[in-house]
Amino acid sequence: MKLLLKRKWIRWAIIVGFAVVGFFAIVYVSVFLGVFGKLPSRAELSSISQAEATQLLDKDGKLIGKFYIYDRQPLEFHDLPQHLIDALVATEDVRFYKHDGVDNVSLLRVFIKNIILGDKSAGGGSTITLQLAKNLFGRKDYVLFSMLINKFKESIIAKRIEDIYSKNNILTLYFNTVPFPDNTFGIESASRKFFNKPAKDLNYSEAAALIGTLKATSYYNPRLHLERTQSRRDVVLQQMHKYDYLTEAEADSLSAEALVLNYKSFNHDIGLAPYFRESVRKELKKILDSLKKSSGETYDLYRDGLVVHTTLDSSMQALAEASMKEHLSSLQRVHEQSYGKYAPWHDKKIVNKAIKSLPAYKRYKNQGLSEKQILDSLAIKRKTELFQWTGDTVENVSTIDSLKHSLKLLNTGMLAIDPQTGAVRTYIGGIDYRFFKYDHVSQSERQVGSTFKPFVYTAAIEDGMKPCTYFSLSAVTYTDFDDWTPTNSGKEENDAHLNYNLETALSQSVNTIAVKVLNKVGIEKVIAQAEKMGIEKKLPEEPSLALGVAEINLRELTGAYASYVNDSRPVRPFAITKITDKNGDVIVAFKPEIKEEQAYSDYTREVMLQIMQSTVNSGTATRLRSSYNLKNDIAGKTGTTQNNKDGWFVGITPKLVTVTWVGNDNHSIGFKTTGIGQGANSALPIFAKFYQKLNADSQFNSITKAQFQTPSDAVLEDLDCEPEKRDGFFKRLFGNKTKERRFKRK
Known part of the structure; x- marks a missing residue:
């Protein structure tokens, strides 16, 4: 020695x-x-708290969205299928049940094989508990010896975790925190995202695939690299065979199966009902700001693992979205073809005005750039994703090019509610939330056109006017309103001697008569009636109100129309029923807001419902019967605004009230012709296709097979008259009055 x-x-x-x-x-x-930083104490480890996603559920408890910083949904151990656990242990830590957090045997093997013998197949020596420590507390950069310091930290934390928790608890914590592809944390979130099912329902192949992605979440992302993920899944299955969790035959059989994804993203911009989810998020922000935990702290929407129960019917929403896409994709083609090369989205005045409203233009302007410099900057081309009904494309375009593209696109809003409560069942705020954030249900106010006429007629009948009151189609000039002369569209426009009763006039949406009815009952009474029906917008006190010049929010309009099938009581559409914390305790609950007082009498309601059924059976909405073959009990009203800027349809059935709008976000651009832009052509088909799909699905029978109540004998008697009549000889001889010195006010 x-x-x-x-x-x-x-x-x-x-x-x-x-x-x-x-x-x-x-x-x-x-x-x-x-x-190198304080290590978590035993007490801190005993009460591990991680940010948890807030879950958004539909009316039946189905997950439709989440709000999160980290997409995480925690599970209990009993929710983890055994084959999922087996796959993890066989692949990541075969000695999991034998070590105390740090596997010294594996580390020695790695040292000898990897370092001394150069055998890279020896593995990494990490354990599930070490990975958990890293998942929970992350790693820091210490400039020098970062890897060594982090490894020591993790080993100390891992041993403390093993001292505190059982192996089952460690597995539960691991599965709830481990990162999966697409910025997803925890097995439950990953399972729902990639296979659209809870983790407890994962089969062997799916479980093995998700465990396989842990090796490299980007490289083995099944959404982007399915074949690569499937190959990695097969490795996991062979590991399960190697350690006796599967027989050779079972492993080979499972490896022969194709891996099938059922991807459901909870990304805020895509997936089911994105406009609805964003609307709920804004509402939740206000609600949670007013609530306190028992500790006095406010709730955190993105971290506290809340569960928000909503009124949305996800199955119905899917049908509504499909109907909208079917119709709008077709209507868009017709819209563009109708204009040809002279389309308004190429008009310099319209384009220049739109350019000046761009955030980028305003930003450059504030920076002091000249007009030429701003336009030059906006003309720089770059690769940009553009919305197309045929499939989104990436093109080399400028900001101005992108603007012109968006100017030609039609947009939409659609809301369907339970008229007895106001519960929102479907909600479409636009054609695609990724490209168009503006919500046409909650944010937009558009002229409502002829959909306002039922409010005028409701006020008239409530004021005592009988349904068989006749009015001439003749045009009248109102001299105290700049000689305004409302006219009708159609062949009967100049027939001054033809008279319609109220039912025919409303079902045919006759403009001249609507204004005369407004004049007869008085503007103030009509406005008061609309307010009783839930219209909060200040309405213009002018005769054109009868033709729907007022700009009203789609939500308000829907809630007002609900009164016709809700005992004359309007409702306020609502989306949230209750919010619970992560333990299931109710934080706050909400009830429908229904006015106690009737907005009008039972008689008026029954008359109006009969008249609006005539709109569908013989009036402006007959294509519901003739073209779409709908047999349901339906009342409705079409609407078209001046210069064909807005198309509307209101569909009323006993258990569902639906309002659809179609138009261009730029108010300077309308449809080329009334034939294309009228509500019966632009908005009604969305409702029609929606109801065709509802009719084909038996789960909606309670809605589609519901029938209106039979009106009273008094109502049927008062409606029993000729739909039209002509003036007698002397009246034709002396003619109809075509001038009014002033518009009457009452």
Whole structure:
């Protein structure tokens, strides 16, 4: 021994060895003592709290969305299928049940094979508990020796975790925190995202695939690299066979199966009902700001794992979205073809005005750039994703090019509610939330056109006007309103001697008569009636109100129309029924807001419902019967605004009230012709296709087979008259009055 020590290289080897051991010991002790940051105490580890996603559920408890910083949904151990656990242990830590957090046997194997023998197949020596420590507390950059310091930290934390938690609890914590592809945390979120099912329902192939992605979440992302993921899944299955969790035949059989995804993204911009989810998020922000935890802290929408129960029917929503896409994609083609090369989205005045409203233009303007510099900047081309009904494309376009593209696109809004409560069942705020954030249900106010006429007629009947009151189609000039002369569209426009009763006039949406009815009952009474029906917008006191010049929010309009099938009581559409914390305790609950007082009498309601059924059976909405073959009990009203800027349809059934709008976001651009832009052509088909799909699905029978109540004998008697009549000889001889000195006010 003395002779060996006399050899210089041996003495140096021993010194270096002791120095290395000493260095490692010093670093370890330093980490243990908290020199590189405080380590979590036993108490802190005993109450591990991680940010949890808030879940958004539909009316039947189906997950439709989440709000999160980290997409995480925690599970209990009993929710984890055994084959999922087996796949993890076989692949990541086969000695999991034998070590105390740090597997010294595996580390020794790695040291000998990897470092000494150069065998890279020896594995990494990490354990599930070490990975959990990393998942829970992350890693920091210490400039020098970061990997060593982090490894020591994780080993100390892993041992403390093993002292506190059982193996089952460690597995539960691991599965709830481990990162999966697409910024997804926890097995439950990953299972729902990639296979659209809870983790407890994962089969062997799906479980093995998700475990396989842990090796490299980007490289093995099944959404982007399905074949690669399937190959990695097969490795996991072979590992399960190697360690006797599967027989060879079982592993081979499972490997022969194709991996099938059922991807459902909860990304805020895509997926089911994105406009609805964003609307709920805004509402939740206000609600949670007014609530306190028992600790006095406010709730955090993105971290506290809340569960928000909503009124949305996800199955119905899917049908509504499909109907909208079917119709709008077709209507868009017709819209563009109708204009040809002289389309308004190429008009310099319209384009220049739109350019000046762009955020980028305003930003450059504030920076002091000249007009030419701004336009030059906006003309720079770059690769940009553009919305197309045939499939989104990436093109080399400028900001101005992108603007022109968006100017030609039609947009839409659609809301369907339970008229007895106001519960929102479907909600479409636009054609695609990724490209168009503006919500046409909650944010937009558009002229409502002829959909306002039922409010005029409701006020008239409530004021005592009988349904068989006749009015001439003749045009009248109102001299105290700049000689305004409302006219009708259609062949009967100039037939001044033809008279319609109220039912025919409304079902045919006759403009001249609507204004005369407004004049007869008085503007003030019509406005008061609309207010009773839930219209909060200040309405213009002018005769054109009868033709729907007022700009009203789609939500308000829907809630007002609900009164016709809700005992004359309007409702306020609502989306949230209750919010619970992660333990299931109710934080706050909401009830429908229904006015106690009727907005009008039962008689008026029954008359109006009969008249609006005539709109569908023989009026402006007859294509519901003739073209779409709908046999349901339906009342409705079409609407078209001046210059064909807006198309509307209101569909009323006993258990569902639906309002659809179609138009261009730019108010300067309308449809080329009334034939294309009228509500019966632009908006009604969305409702029609929607109801065709509802009719084909028996789960909606309670809605589609519901029937209106039979009106009273008094109502039927008062409606029993000829739909039209012509003036007698003397009236035709002396003619109709075509001038009014002033518009009557009452």
